[in-house]
Amino acid sequence: xxxxxxxxxxxSMQEGKNYTIYxxxxxxSDRLYWYRQDPGKxxxxxxxxxxxxxxxxxxxxxxxxxxxxxxxxxHITAAVHDLSATYFCAAAAGGNEKLTFGTGTRLTIIP
Amino acid sequence: EPEVTQxxxxxVTQMGQExxxxxxxxxxxxxxxxxxxxxxxxxxxxxxxxxxxxxxxSEIFDDQFSVERPDxxxxxxxxxxxxxxxxxxxxxxxxxxxxxxEQYFGPGTRxxxx
Numbered sequence: 001x002x003x004x005x006x007x008x009x010x011x012s013m014q015e016g017k018n019y020t021i022y023x024x025x026x027x028x029s030d031r032l033y034w035y036r037q038d039p040g041k042x043x044x045x046x047x048x049x050x051x052x053x054x055x056x057x058x059x060x061x062x063x064x065x066x067x068x069x070x071x072x073x074x075h076i077t078a079a080v081h082d083l084s085a086t087y088f089c090a091a092a093a094g095g096n097e098k099l100t101f102g103t104g105t106r107l108t109i110i111p
Numbered sequence: 112e113p114e115v116t117q118x119x120x121x122x123v124t125q126m127g128q129e130x131x132x133x134x135x136x137x138x139x140x141x142x143x144x145x146x147x148x149x150x151x152x153x154x155x156x157x158x159x160x161x162x163x164x165x166x167x168x169s170e171i172f173d174d175q176f177s178v179e180r181p182d183x184x185x186x187x188x189x190x191x192x193x194x195x196x197x198x199x200x201x202x203x204x205x206x207x208x209x210x211x212x213e214q215y216f217g218p219g220t221r222x223x224x225x
Contacts, residue, residue: 031212042202043154043216050212088154092212098144098156098167099214 002027004091006102013079013109021105023072023089032065032072033090033099043088046074079109113137115217117203123223127192132220134186134203141207143186144214145178147171147199154202160186193224 003026013019023032031050035043047056049065049072056063060083062075072089086106090099116135124130136143145157158168158178165178177189186205190197203217 033214035216042218045213045215048213090154098159098169099146099154100156101154103153 002029002091002093002100004089004100004102006089006105008105009103011105011107013076013107015080015109015111016078018078019076021074021076021087021089021107023074023091023102025070025072025091025100027070027093029067029070029091029093031092032063033092034061034063034072034074035088035090037086037088037104039086046087076107081109081111083107084109113139113208115203115205115215117201117217117220119220120218121221121223123225124193126195126224130190130193130222132188132190132201132203132222134188134217135184136186136203136205137208137215138184139208140205140215142166142205143178143180144204144206145188146202146204146216148202148219149199157188157201190222193222195224198222198224 005024007022033048034046037043047063052067054065060077065072086104088101088104090101092099118133143160146154148154156169158172159166175191179187200219200221202219204214206214
């Protein structure tokens with residue numbers, strides 16, 4: 001059974017600082033997803049990583065995937081307040097199948 | 112930009128009652144999903160649906176749950192006899208379009224069982 005773990009669960013960062021959220025998964029996975037969720041809102045797709053060594057960047061967020069280590073990272077560069085949200089990673093195996101989500105990282109950016 | 116829509120946004124029901132949650136997936140998508148999120152917790156998979164049948168379901172998706180695609184656009188989740196522990200946010204998602212593996216989530220239906 002595929003299991004996904006994220007750390008940290010809570011992260012409070014100062015504006016302008018850099019930090020990384022880690023996502024480990026337990027068995028072979030074909031795809032790794034990152035989503036953002038604002039309080040009371042839905043899940044916004046950020047990245048889909050499909051292969052080992054994949055790196056994607058959008059603004060101050062950069063995601064990478066190491067399938068050998070079964071690890072994905074979400075790196076935040078020069079954080080700004082607008083990035084405050086909960087970030088979930090999710091893994092999938094096989095075809096267009098279910099996503100198994102991590103516990104989420106609640107990110108708070110403080111001035 | 113196409114999006115997944117869900118109705119209602121909030122449903123309050125009494126324990127033991129039946130509820131139907133409705134979703135309109137993105138029109139050219141082929142795969143449909145229901146997930147749920149209990150307040151403050153992670154998102155949990157319930158069921159996936161492809162080619163007019165269930166392709167996978169979780170342990171949560173017991174006999175009280177059913178899904179249906181009654182026409183070419185709607186995708187519904189029915190809970191036959193709601194329990195207090197069914198209170199959660201229910202998200203519909205779809206995939207299989209041009210961004211083939213990307214799953215797009217709807218805004219969710221908050222179900223409150225009293």
